[in-house]
Amino acid sequence: MNQERASKFLSLVLRHKPEEIGLMLDAEGWADIAQLISLANKKGTPLTRELLIDIVANSDKQRFAIDANGTRIRANQGHSVAVDLKLAPQVPPAQLFHGTASRFVASIREQGLHAGARQHVHLSPDTETATKVGTRHGQPRILVVNAAAMHRDGFVFFMSDNGVWLTNAVPVAYIDFPE
Numbered sequence: 757m758n759q760e761r762a763s764k765f766l767s768l769v770l771r772h773k774p775e776e777i778g779l780m781l782d783a784e785g786w787a788d789i790a791q792l793i794s795l796a797n798k799k800g801t802p803l804t805r806e807l808l809i810d811i812v813a814n815s816d817k818q819r820f821a822i823d824a825n826g827t828r829i830r831a832n833q834g835h836s837v838a839v840d841l842k843l844a845p846q847v848p849p850a851q852l853f854h855g856t857a858s859r860f861v862a863s864i865r866e867q868g869l870h871a872g873a874r875q876h877v878h879l880s881p882d883t884e885t886a887t888k889v890g891t892r893h894g895q896p897r898i899l900v901v902n903a904a905a906m907h908r909d910g911f912v913f914f915m916s917d918n919g920v921w922l923t924n925a926v927p928v929a930y931i932d933f934p935e
């Protein structure tokens with residue numbers, strides 16, 4: 757099994773559908789590594805501990821983390837299942853960026869940014885990252901979020917362990933749209 761396939765499998769079971777293989781996540785999103793491997797193998801996914809460690813250590817996006825004991829793994833962000841990552845609120849940079857697709861812009865102009873299936877709206881610290889995120893959905897468009905004003909007005913921001921900024925929703929008033 758290559759790293760990319762294994763990483764997609766981990767995203768599925770650690771963010772969205774643990775029940776697909778009968779896995780239990782705890783309240784903070786952690787899964788027992790031995791149990792994860794055994795359940796995956798039973799369902800015909802040839803995951804190994806070496807592969808997990810390799811992905812956690814070497815994947816460019818650092819999507820997953822292993823705990824200090826080396827016994828548990830979780831996704832750093834991106835969940836649709838209800839987990840509390842126990843992230844501490846953080847003061848955001850003055851501006852954050854949201855990469856989306858051109859076809860979503862009209863709707864975002866009306867409704868602002870909402871989390872959709874996920875637990876949070878995901879914001880990027882730079883336009884390069886936002887462009888990559890937007891390109892996943894289609895013709896990329898970069899929205900600029902006035903994070904300083906949101907923070908001043910009491911909106912709470914978190915930063916995941918892999919550097920993605922998270923907030924519950926972004927009202928239209930705080931978004932600058934491209935021409």
Ligand code: HQG
Nearest residue numbers: 819856857860863864867868869870872874878889893920
């Ligand atoms: C859009 C990746 C219409 C929103 C990335 C986005 C990220 C609206 C889509 C992470 C809307 C949701 C998350 C509205 C928001 N009307 N469309 N009012 N509000 N949208 O995939 O941010 O590779 O759930 O613009 O790096 O694209 O998986 O969110 O286009 O951090 O590790 O609804 O996924 O990380 O799409 O991506 P997603 P996202 P990984």
